Amino acid sequence: xxxxxxxxxxxxxxxxxxxxxxxxxxxxxxxxxxxxxxxxxxxxxxxxxxxxxxxxxxxxxxxxxxxxxxxxxxxxxxxxxxxxxxxxxxxxxxxxxxxxxxxxxxxxxxxxxxxxxxxxxxxxxxxxxxxxxxxxxxxxxxxxxxxxxxxxxxxxxxxxxxxxxxxxxxxxxxxxxxxxxxxxxxxxxxxxxxxxxxxxxxxxxxxxxxxxxxxxxxxxxxxxxxxxxxxxxxxxxxxxxxxxxxxxxxxxxxxxxxxxxxxxxxxxxxxxxxxxxxxxxxxxxxxxxxxxxxxxxxxxxxxxxxxxxxxxxxxxxxxxxxxxxxxxxxxxxxxxxxxxxxxxxxxxxxxxxxxxxxxxxxxxxxxxxxxxxxxxxxxxxxxxxxxxxxxxxxxxxxxxxxxxxxxxxxxxxxxxxxxxxxxxxxxxxxxxxxxxxxxxxxxxxxx
Numbered sequence: 001x002x003x004x005x006x007x008x009x010x011x012x013x014x015x016x017x018x019x020x021x022x023x024x025x026x027x028x029x030x031x032x033x034x035x036x037x038x039x040x041x042x043x044x045x046x047x048x049x050x051x052x053x054x055x056x057x058x059x060x061x062x063x064x065x066x067x068x069x070x071x072x073x074x075x076x077x078x079x080x081x082x083x084x085x086x087x088x089x090x091x092x093x094x095x096x097x098x099x100x101x102x103x104x105x106x107x108x109x110x111x112x113x114x115x116x117x118x119x120x121x122x123x124x125x126x127x128x129x130x131x132x133x134x135x136x137x138x139x140x141x142x143x144x145x146x147x148x149x150x151x152x153x154x155x156x157x158x159x160x161x162x163x164x165x166x167x168x169x170x171x172x173x174x175x176x177x178x179x180x181x182x183x184x185x186x187x188x189x190x191x192x193x194x195x196x197x198x199x200x201x202x203x204x205x206x207x208x209x210x211x212x213x214x215x216x217x218x219x220x221x222x223x224x225x226x227x228x229x230x231x232x233x234x235x236x237x238x239x240x241x242x243x244x245x246x247x248x249x250x251x252x253x254x255x256x257x258x259x260x261x262x263x264x265x266x267x268x269x270x271x272x273x274x275x276x277x278x279x280x281x282x283x284x285x286x287x288x289x290x291x292x293x294x295x296x297x298x299x300x301x302x303x304x305x306x307x308x309x310x311x312x313x314x315x316x317x318x319x320x321x322x323x324x325x326x327x328x329x330x331x332x333x334x335x336x337x338x339x340x341x342x343x344x345x346x347x348x349x350x351x352x353x354x355x356x357x358x359x360x361x362x363x364x365x366x367x368x369x370x371x372x373x374x375x376x377x378x379x380x381x382x383x384x385x386x387x388x389x390x391x392x393x394x395x396x397x398x399x400x401x402x403x404x405x406x407x408x409x410x411x412x413x414x415x416x417x418x419x420x421x422x423x424x425x426x427x428x429x430x431x432x433x434x435x436x437x438x439x440x441x442x443x444x445x446x447x
Contacts, residue, residue: 031055032099039108041139045124048115049108049140050075051147052099059149061104062156062409066091067137067170068110069161069185069370071303072117075107077160077370079117079303087116088392090370094158094184097398101406106144111136117303128304129311133162134169141170145177154409158182158401161339161369162312165190168321180328180408182401185369187340188318188348194309196341198289199282205241206277216274217281219250222258245285249275319348328358330404332371332397339369362400371397 032052039049054061066075068091073079077091095105109115111132112125119125128136141157144150155178159167164183171178187193207213211221225242249267251259261268267280275281288295293306302309322329329352333345342363352359367373371393 029096029100032096037108037143039140039143041111041136045111045121047109047111047113047136048075049106049143051104051106051144051149052095053104053149054099054102059104060151061102061149062154062405063144063150064095064098064103064105064156064158064182064405065137065141065144066095066105066107067157067159067163067167068107069163072113072119073110073303074113074115074117075109078115081116088370088372090372090393091160093391093393094398094401098402098405101402103405104147104149106140108136108140126305126308128308130166130169130308130315131311133166134173137166137170138173141174152177154179156180156182156405156408159184159186161185161187165312165316165318165321168318168325169316171325171327172321178327180330180405181322182330182332182404184332184371184397184401185337185339186318186331186333186345186348188344190312190315190317192344193340194292194313195289197339198292199285200341201338202241202245202285203277203282206246206275206281209242209246210277215277216272217246217277218274219258219260222247222250223256226256226258246275246281319351322348322352323355323357326357328408329360330401331359331361332400333361333363334367334369334371335363335365336367337369360404364394364397367394367397 031054033055035051035053037049037051038046040046053059068075068077071079073091075091076089078087078089081087091107095107098105110125110128112119112121112123112128114120145152145155157167157171157178159165159181161184164181164186167181167183171181206217209221209225210217211224222242225239247258249261249265251262253259260273261275267275267284269280270276293310329349331345331349333340333342335342346361349359349361364371373392373394
C-alpha cells in the first residue's frame with residue numbers, strides 16, 4: 001500500500017536518488033516546442049526552467065506560469081519514487097494540454113531540486129519558506145514576461161496545492177498584469193491543513209472502520225477492514241492511514257489479521273482491549289500535531305524543512321490575499337482530497353462571489369489531491385474518453401482548465417459573472433470506484 005501511495009504527487013516520500021524511476025510521459029508532440037532555460041533567482045542561485053510554446057506561429061500567445069506544490073517534485077510534477085515504478089507528471093500533462101490550445105507556458109524547478117525531485121542542494125531546499133517561494137516565483141514571472149512571445153495582456157497563474165497560495169501572493173506583486181488564477185488542490189489555510197493531515201483524516205478513517213459506531217475500534221473490526229473487498233476501505237488513502245497510525249498499536253498474528261494490543265502498547269489507557277477513537281487515539285494525534293515541526297519522520301515525508309512549514313502556517317492565508325486582489329479565480333478540487341477538505345474551498349469560493357470577485361469551483365470525485373485517479377477503473381467508469389499514452393490526469397480536468405482560461409480571453413460582455421459549476425459537483429459519489437483497485441492491490445501485496 002505504501003508503495004502505491006509513494007507514486008502519488010503529494011504523497012511522495014524522500015528516496016535515495018538512485019531509486020528514482022524514469023518518468024512515464026507521452027512521446028514528442030509536433031505541436032509543442034520546448035525551450036530549456038536557466039532561471040536566476042534574486043539571490044543569484046540558479047535553477048532549471050522551461051518555456052513550452054505552440055509550434056505554429058511566432059505569437060504573441062496567451063500565457064500561463066505554473067507554481068507547483070510542496071515537497072520533492074520537479075517542474076513537471078515528478079518526484080522520487082521506488083525503483084521500477086512510473087513517476088506521474090501531472091503538471092506536464094496540464095501544461096501540454098494548454099499549449100495545444102494555443103497558450104505559451106513557463107515552469108521551473110524549485111530551488112535546491114533537480115529532475116524527478118532529486119535534492120541537489122539541501123541548504124537551498126531547506127530555505128523554501130513562504131517569502132522565498134514568493135520571491136522565486138516573482139523572478140520566474142519577470143523572466144516569462146520578458147519573452148516576446150508572451151501576450152502581456154493575457155497572462156495567468158496556475159497554482160497547485162502550496163502553489164495556490166504562492167500564486168495569489170505573486171499576483172499581488174504584479175497589479176494589473178494578470179488576467180486570473182487557476183488554483184488546483186487549493187490550501188486555503190495552512191493551520192487547518194496541518195490539523196486535517198495530522199489529526200482529522202485519521203479520525204475520519206477510524207470512524208469508518210468502527211462498524212458498530214460505538215466509538216471503539218476492536219481487532220475484529222480492523223481485521224474486517226483488511227479482509228473485506230466490499231468494505232468502505234477500498235480507497236488506497238484510507239487503508240494507508242490505518243496502517244500508519246492505528247495498526248501499529250495492535251499485534252498482527254497472521255497476514256490480513258489484526259490481533260490484541262501489543263504487550264508494550266500504552267495507548268489502551270483503560271485496559272479494555274479496545275481503542276477509543278476520541279479518548280485514546282485523538283490525544284496521541286493531537287500531541288503529534290503540536291510537535292510535528294520537530295519530528296524528523298514527518299519532515300522527511302513532507303519534503304520540507306520545519307522552518308518552511310512553520311512559515312506557511314504563520315503566513316497569509318488564501319482569503320486574506322484573494323479578496324482584496326479581486327482577480328477571477330477558477331478552483332479545481334477533489335471530492336476526496338486527502339490534503340485539504342473540499343468544504344473549506346467551497347466556503348472561500350462563496351465568500352469571493354459574495355464580494356463580487358468571480359470565482360468558480362469544479363469538484364471531481366475519484367481523484368487524489370494531485371488529480372491522479374484514485375482507482376484503476378476511474379477512466380473507464382467515468383467514460384473520460386481516449387487519453388494519450390501514459391496520461392494520468394483525467395481529460396475532464398484538463399478540458400475544464402482550458403475552457404475557463406479561454407473564456408477569460410473573451411470580451412468582458414461575453415463572460416458570465418459567475419460561470420456555471422461543473423455538473424460533477426452535484427453527483428452522488430460512492431466508494432464503488434475503488435473496489436477493484438483495492439482488490440488488485442491486496443492481491444499484489446500477497447506476492
